[in-house]
Amino acid sequence: MKQSFCKCFITLMLIYTAFPANAADGWRAELPDLKLVGSGKLKVFFMDIYKLRLYSPNGRYSSEDNFVLEFEYLKPVSKNTIVDASISELSKLYDVSFEQKTLWRGILNRGLSDMEAGEMAAVTFTKPGTIKFYSRGEMQASFNNPKFKEYFASIWLGKRTSRPNLKKQLLGQ
Numbered sequence: 001m002k003q004s005f006c007k008c009f010i011t012l013m014l015i016y017t018a019f020p021a022n023a024a025d026g027w028r029a030e031l032p033d034l035k036l037v038g039s040g041k042l043k044v045f046f047m048d049i050y051k052l053r054l055y056s057p058n059g060r061y062s063s064e065d066n067f068v069l070e071f072e073y074l075k076p077v078s079k080n081t082i083v084d085a086s087i088s089e090l091s092k093l094y095d096v097s098f099e100q101k102t103l104w105r106g107i108l109n110r111g112l113s114d115m116e117a118g119e120m121a122a123v124t125f126t127k128p129g130t131i132k133f134y135s136r137g138e139m140q141a142s143f144n145n146p147k148f149k150e151y152f153a154s155i156w157l158g159k160r161t162s163r164p165n166l167k168k169q170l171l172g173q
Contacts (some may be wrong), residue, residue: 036053038173040170053070054070054170067125069122086104093161107141
């Protein structure tokens with residue numbers, strides 16, 4: 001009896017550690033009715049960086065509705081690299097001032113984390129213009145800034161995204 005209990009306990013612990021807590025745990029509690037729209041993979045110089053999933057009501061994306069981008073990192077990426085890449089993409093898409101970039105860099109520095117391979121992160125975008133950052137199942141930061149919400153989402157979903165094939169995959173096309 002004691003031996004079978006130990007085997008069962010060890011099995012449960014192996015299962016638990018094989019599937020770490022992820023960012024979905026946090027955002028799903030807030031937005032439980034969202035459905036998968038599509039998914040894709042970000043590749044840079046033939047390296048897979050992360051898998052990306054888009055969720056929205058009824059599985060149909062609209063920038064005017066609530067939606068979530070969920071990231072599953074496939075390799076370690078530092079917070080600084082993520083912040084710098086995000087600011088670079090925003091600068092390609094929009095003519096923004098130094099002050100605006102500084103403000104947005106501050107938002108990203110509070111919301112993002114260093115990520116290891118296998119870890120999950122998510123960003124929720126809600127109708128009133130709130131954007132929330134999750135990693136490791138916990139909300140890291142929340143901001144109500146409709147302009148930043150629109151601009152940040154456009155990195156992946158905007159008309160001028162630098163990754164049009166990824167956008168098509170996210171939209172299920």
